[in-house]
Amino acid sequence: MATVRLQISATPAHVRTARLVATAVARRSGVADSALDEIRLAVGEACSRAVSLHEEFAPHELITLLLADQGTFVVTVRDMGPTGAEARHIDPLEGFDGLGVPETFFAGNGGRMPAGFGLALIGGLVDDVEIDPAGDGPGTVVRMSWPLG
């Protein structure tokens, strides 16, 4: 099954729209049922992170989610946040003390997770992930894929 492209404004409610669409299309494309929870969570994380960045840096731009059947089920989430500010997001583990020493949390800002936490979670969850600067403008591209049944 071919392409779906979803663009959402930077609103937490639309992260749900993105999860809903990604999960429905993945299922229909033939991704194993056992992977659907993972897709729901990973897409939610990628979009939540994009929404946070947009709220701060690009409130009027849309976030783009691309779902494509290319032999595997490929999901790409592209934000329009500044890639400069993005540097600290690129290494999922940075600022997080290797996910193993979480006392750093308690120095943090009222329980917000450190920057990069969402990406770290994606990294721990999804086997095939790439995180790159968009290249053709501002923003970052999170690309994830799952096998098709």
Next chain:
Amino acid sequence: MATVRLQISATPAHVRTARLVATAVARRSGVADSALDEIRLAVGEACSRAVSLHEEFAPHELITLLLADQGTFVVTVRDMGPTGAEARHIDPLEGFDGLGVPETFFAGNGGRMPAGFGLALIGGLVDDVEIDPAGDGPGTVVRMSWPLG
């Protein structure tokens, strides 16, 4: 709640994706529950019609669904079919004998409804509909709106 833009390739399965997204976003935007069935059907019809046109005339182009909260809940479905061929679709009742004399069906092609039937159904269902040539290129724009809670 702000904008959602969904683009789908011309595949019947994605008409379901479009229905799912439109209904979920409408609900979350505050459209009355009683209108959700109507939105599901109207969006499905607009997209089914677009998919048929694309299958014939523009198989590699995407169909665009725009959901926007502009005081009312506005749904726009835009295809990339030729507007020339579209002429016959513009009048929902044309070729349909005014929806009242359906014997014309039986002359038809194996039970496919006459061209324009989907639009006629939308017209009978939705109070606020406009159907126009896109203007900025090929294709037709079906614009429908519903009141917000």
Next chain:
Amino acid sequence: MDLSLSTRNEGDRTIVAVGGEIDVYTAPKLREQLIDLVSNGSYHIVVDLEGVEFLDSTGLGVLVGGLKRVRAHDGSLRLVCTQERILKIFRITGLTKVFPIHPSVDEAVAARD
């Protein structure tokens, strides 16, 4: 939700109980079922729509196609439906004038022209 179809006979009537969504995606399955029935000599068909959650114009087209086929054999195609949101679609499109619509399978099976 996907389409479910189950078929049974009562006398010379064939009842097709449909469940789920009849739309552009699933309608081909229902079309094939109706064509099969007519090819195998079932000319009096009752389509039970009580389990249908969604019906669009493609679905209506398939029902009209079925009606056309049974009529060619002097047969009948009757619908069973009490769901208001489905009935509304038949009313809007004028198809209440084309299809006999019954409140129960029993009444549809008993009906004669």
Next chain:
Amino acid sequence: MDLSLSTRNEGDRTIVAVGGEIDVYTAPKLREQLIDLVSNGSYHIVVDLEGVEFLDSTGLGVLVGGLKRVRAHDGSLRLVCTQERILKIFRITGLTKVFPIHPSVDEAVAARD
């Protein structure tokens, strides 16, 4: 699905039963609830996650924030969870080392450091 929250006390323990989805959209509601509890002197909190259908990093952040707050009062924040897909998220993020996770509310309420 929206978040549901219900709160009750057993001795000096306060149990917050959470249902639905804890995500970027609903997490603020849980955050407020935890802040309210601590402001009102509940420093030993058990968060029952058995009714949770979805949990993301924003939800984890809110739980960590709650833990931070109760710790400032020498309190505790314990979780109840047996759902594998939720436990997995705590494991992946290393948070199983931060939160005591119990298989039932009774065990969480009975537990002492």
